Amino acid sequence: MQFIDRTKVIVKAGDGGHGKSAFRREKFVPKGGPAGGDGGRGGDIIFEVDSNMNTLLDFRYHRKFTAKNGENGDIKNQYGKNAPACIVKVPPGTVVKDEQTGEVLADLTEVGQQAVICKGGRGGRGNAKFATAANRAPTFAEFGEPGEQRNLILELKLLADVGLVGYPSVGKSSLVASCSAARPEIAEYHFTTITPVLGVVKTDYEKSFVMADIPGLIDGAADGAGLGHDFLRHVERTKLIVHIVDASGIEGRDPVEDFYKINRELAKYSDKLARRTQILVANKIDLPEAQANLPRLQKLAEKEGLKFFAISAATHAGVKELISYIGEWLDNYVPEVEAEDETEKVYDENKEDAEKITITRNDAGDFIVHGAALEKLVAMTNFNNDEALRRFQYIWRIKGLDEKLTERGIKEGQTVRIGDMEFEYHE
Numbered sequence: 419m420q421f422i423d424r425t426k427v428i429v430k431a432g433d434g435g436h437g438k439s440a441f442r443r444e445k446f447v448p449k450g451g452p453a454g455g456d457g458g459r460g461g462d463i464i465f466e467v468d469s470n471m472n473t474l475l476d477f478r479y480h481r482k483f484t485a486k487n488g489e490n491g492d493i494k495n496q497y498g499k500n501a502p503a504c505i506v507k508v509p510p511g512t513v514v515k516d517e518q519t520g521e522v523l524a525d526l527t528e529v530g531q532q533a534v535i536c537k538g539g540r541g542g543r544g545n546a547k548f549a550t551a552a553n554r555a556p557t558f559a560e561f562g563e564p565g566e567q568r569n570l571i572l573e574l575k576l577l578a579d580v581g582l583v584g585y586p587s588v589g590k591s592s593l594v595a596s597c598s599a600a601r602p603e604i605a606e607y608h609f610t611t612i613t614p615v616l617g618v619v620k621t622d623y624e625k626s627f628v629m630a631d632i633p634g635l636i637d638g639a640a641d642g643a644g645l646g647h648d649f650l651r652h653v654e655r656t657k658l659i660v661h662i663v664d665a666s667g668i669e670g671r672d673p674v675e676d677f678y679k680i681n682r683e684l685a686k687y688s689d690k691l692a693r694r695t696q697i698l699v700a701n702k703i704d705l706p707e708a709q710a711n712l713p714r715l716q717k718l719a720e721k722e723g724l725k726f727f728a729i730s731a732a733t734h735a736g737v738k739e740l741i742s743y744i745g746e747w748l749d750n751y752v753p754e755v756e757a758e759d760e761t762e763k764v765y766d767e768n769k770e771d772a773e774k775i776t777i778t779r780n781d782a783g784d785f786i787v788h789g790a791a792l793e794k795l796v797a798m799t800n801f802n803n804d805e806a807l808r809r810f811q812y813i814w815r816i817k818g819l820d821e822k823l824t825e826r827g828i829k830e831g832q833t834v835r836i837g838d839m840e841f842e843y844h845e
């Protein structure tokens with residue numbers, strides 16, 4: 419599955435400056451030689467990869483790029499100045515094609531990479547260049563060469579920055595529709611969305627991010643129930659999870675319970691997903707039924723250490739604040755340094771084994787928790803950092819460790835060991 423952003427632009431390189439036809443006028447020289455200078459080069463059109471861009475959205479507003487013409491040549495053999503190139507910035511991954519021929523002109527992947535897409539015209543030669551033995555005083559000069567012009571198609575494979583998760587009908591598609599140009603289907607029946615839709619959300623001048631609307635998840639989604647399973651893969655590649663709940667609970671479900679159920683599915687699917695930063699969004703606050711649930715949801719967010727927003731995708735209340743928070747969050751985002759591919763492979767092969775948790779006791783009576791994924795998490799968590807600690811506690815809860823330890827008969831103050839870490843158990 420591929421999402422491709424596509425847009426058309428017209429580019430025109432600068433024309434060369436005209437050559438000059440002129441003659442020297444010197445004292446006591448009745449007829450000086452030809453002295454018209456050459457015109458300067460027209461500016462090229464150069465595409466350049468800019469790491470700050472991640473969509474082609476800006477080209478919807480700015481479609482035509484023209485480089486400056488070269489200056490004309492002048493008398494006394496003065497050359498016209500070359501015009502500077504017009505630099506067109508594009509996000510990494512942009513493919514530039516000629517619209518007429520379909521030919522790929524450039525595949526721009528590396529930050530800072532440049533490609534000349536249209537060459538500026540050569541400057542016209544001044545008459546001085548045309549002097550020959552036979553014609554020592556040519557009066558003609560060349561015009562500048564016209565700059566190339568092209569109609570282009572720009573294509574960009576999109577990767578979503580933000581993934582929306584939540585039960586069916588909580589309003590994921592409605593949110594995407596309310597803040598982007600994407601038009602996902604919206605309806606009151608479940609599983610309206612059956613394939614992911616990407617929306618490009620503009621946060622600011624020149625800034626935007628990509629939000630993935632995926633089908634609703636249900637209990638057992640990680641095991642393949644419902645439509646969500648295939649799409650968890652896509653959420654796995656996102657930087658931030660926006661977890662949407664229906665604050666009105668009009669479908670007879672409880673949004674607080676829903677939150678935990680969905681998170682259990684994410685944790686079941688992969689550890690990586692469980693560790694991803696989430697924000698909690700309570701939707702449908704325009705409905706009176708939502709009022710009763712809001713304080714509970716707020717408490718839930720506090721307890722789990724999650725940023726909380728109350729919105730209405732229908733009236734757009736709170737949507738702007740949510741979007742600008744996400745935009746800022748992404749601006750400050752630093753990717754995890756682990757080599758993604760390697761860890762993915764490990765999980766695909768030994769996923770079940772890695773996720774399995776067993777508890778044993780040592781001679782001192784300490785509780786030893788075994789589990790590859792959990793031990794790895796402990797090794798990778800900086801317990802001096804509050805946010806990291808909160809995330810760890812959260813996963814601890816999701817994995818039901820308290821219940822498992824209680825089953826084994828743990829008492830207040832006893833020691834729990836995971837990998838190299840020692841924890842003191844408190845209810």
Ligand SMILES: Nc1nc2c(ncn2[C@@H]2O[C@H](COP(=O)(O)OP(=O)(O)OP(=O)(O)O)[C@@H](O)[C@H]2O)c(=O)[nH]1
Nearest residue numbers: 586587588589590591592605609610611634731732
């Ligand atoms: N009153 C109210 N209704 C909303 C709001 N947001 C969404 N809805 C309604 O809720 C229903 C489901 O909305 P969708 O956006 O399709 O929900 P979804 O989460 O994408 O659902 P799936 O694609 O099935 O997973 C539709 O009838 C929407 O009109 C809201 O803020 N207020």
Ligand SMILES: [Mg+2]
Nearest residue numbers: 590591610611
């Ligand atoms: Mg939907």
